[in-house]
Amino acid sequence: MLNEVSVPATRERSRVALVTCDRIPELDADDRLVVPALRERGVEVVPVAWDAAVDWASFALAVIRSPWDYVARREEFVAWAAKVPRLANPADVVSWNTDKRYLRELAAAGVPVVPTTWVEPGEAWEPPLVGEFVVKPAVGAGSLDSGRYNLVKAEHRELAAAHVARLQAAGRLVMVQPYLVAVDTYGETALLFFPDDGQFVFSHAVRKGAMLTGPDENVEGLYKEESIRPRTPLDAELEIARKALAAVPGGADRLLYARVDLIPGPDDLPVLVELELTEPSLFLGTAAGAPERFAEAITSRL
Incomplete structure (x- = not known):
C-alpha cells in the first residue's frame, strides 16, 4: 500500500492521469494528440499504466485510454477501476462495458443489435451448414481471438468448432454472429x-x-x-x-x-x-x- 501523498489543491485540480498499459508507456500515438491541448488549458498530463504502483488519489482525474492488456486480467482490471476515486469513464460503466453481454x-x-448466439464454456455448439459467421470472445479487444468462417466449407466448419472449443477451454463466453457483408x-x-x-x-x-x-x-x-x-x-x-x-x-x-x-x-x-x-x-x-x-x-x- 502506498503512503498518502499530499498534493496542493491548485496542483490537484490540474493533474490528470491518462491511463495506459506498460506496453504503451508513452500513450498511443492518437492519444498523444490531446496532450498539447490539455497543457494549453493548464492541465499537467501524466501517462500511467493502470497496474502501476501509484497513488491514484493524487490525480484530479484518471482518464482511461489504452490499457489494452486488461483482457486476460479483466477481474483485476475491474477491481482496480473500483478503487480509483475519480475515474472516467466510471468504474460501474467499466464493469458493465468490458463484457459484451x-x-x-x-x-x-x-x-438494433447484430444477432448473437452465446455459447457458454462446456456448452455444445454445432456449426451451421451455410452462411458466414464471426466467432469471438465476449471479453476481448482489438479484434484479437476473432475469426470469420464460411460455413459452407467443411474446413471452415471444423476451424470454427475448434475456435469455439479453444475459447471455451479458456473459460471464455463465446459469441457467434452472422458476418455482415x-x-x-x-x-x-x-x-x-x-x-x-x-x-x-x-x-x-x-x-x-x-x-x-x-x-x-x-x-x-x-x-x-x-x-x-x-x-x-x-x-x-x-x-x-x-x-x-x-x-x-x-x-x-x-x-x-x-x-x-x-x-x-x-x-x-x-x-x-x-x-x-x-x-x-x-x-x-x-x-x-x-x-x-x-x-x-x-x-x-x-
Missing part, C-alpha cells in the same frame, strides 16, 4: 461523442475497413491494425447511436467519451456491433478540432 441489455431496450464495401461506422456545455454530443466519425478476412490465426499483440478514414455519418446512424447511449445504465451524462460502432444489416439499416465506453480509440487525428474538443471535455470535468 451488455449487448443483450441494449437489445432488450430496443436498440456490408462491412466489405460500406465498412463500419464509428461515431465519437464527448460532453459539451452539459450535453453529450456528437464530435466526429470514421469509416473502419473490414478486419476479419478469414479464420482466427492467433495473432499476438494488443490489437489488429485498422484501415481508418473520416466519414460523415448518416442520420440513421446518428439516431441509433443516440438510442444506444440513452440505454446506458446510469445515463450517458456521466460519460466523458463514447464510441458507437455500427454496420449495415441485411436490410441496409445500421445495427450496433459494439458500444465502446471503456478504452476505445477516439481517432482524434481524423477530424479538425477533435483533440481540442476532448481536451475541453476533460477540463470541464475537472
Whole structure:
C-alpha cells in the first residue's frame, strides 16, 4: 500500500492521469494528440499504466485510454477501476462495458443489435451448414481471438468448432454472429461523442475497413491494425447511436467519451456491433478540432 501523498489543491485540480498499459508507456500515438491541448488549458498530463504502483488519489482525474492488456486480467482490471476515486469513464460503466453481454441489455431496450448466439464454456455448439459467421470472445479487444468462417466449407466448419472449443477451454463466453457483408464495401461506422456545455454530443466519425478476412490465426499483440478514414455519418446512424447511449445504465451524462460502432444489416439499416465506453480509440487525428474538443471535455470535468 502506498503512503498518502499530499498534493496542493491548485496542483490537484490540474493533474490528470491518462491511463495506459506498460506496453504503451508513452500513450498511443492518437492519444498523444490531446496532450498539447490539455497543457494549453493548464492541465499537467501524466501517462500511467493502470497496474502501476501509484497513488491514484493524487490525480484530479484518471482518464482511461489504452490499457489494452486488461483482457486476460479483466477481474483485476475491474477491481482496480473500483478503487480509483475519480475515474472516467466510471468504474460501474467499466464493469458493465468490458463484457459484451451488455449487448443483450441494449437489445432488450430496443436498440438494433447484430444477432448473437452465446455459447457458454462446456456448452455444445454445432456449426451451421451455410452462411458466414464471426466467432469471438465476449471479453476481448482489438479484434484479437476473432475469426470469420464460411460455413459452407467443411474446413471452415471444423476451424470454427475448434475456435469455439479453444475459447471455451479458456473459460471464455463465446459469441457467434452472422458476418455482415456490408462491412466489405460500406465498412463500419464509428461515431465519437464527448460532453459539451452539459450535453453529450456528437464530435466526429470514421469509416473502419473490414478486419476479419478469414479464420482466427492467433495473432499476438494488443490489437489488429485498422484501415481508418473520416466519414460523415448518416442520420440513421446518428439516431441509433443516440438510442444506444440513452440505454446506458446510469445515463450517458456521466460519460466523458463514447464510441458507437455500427454496420449495415441485411436490410441496409445500421445495427450496433459494439458500444465502446471503456478504452476505445477516439481517432482524434481524423477530424479538425477533435483533440481540442476532448481536451475541453476533460477540463470541464475537472
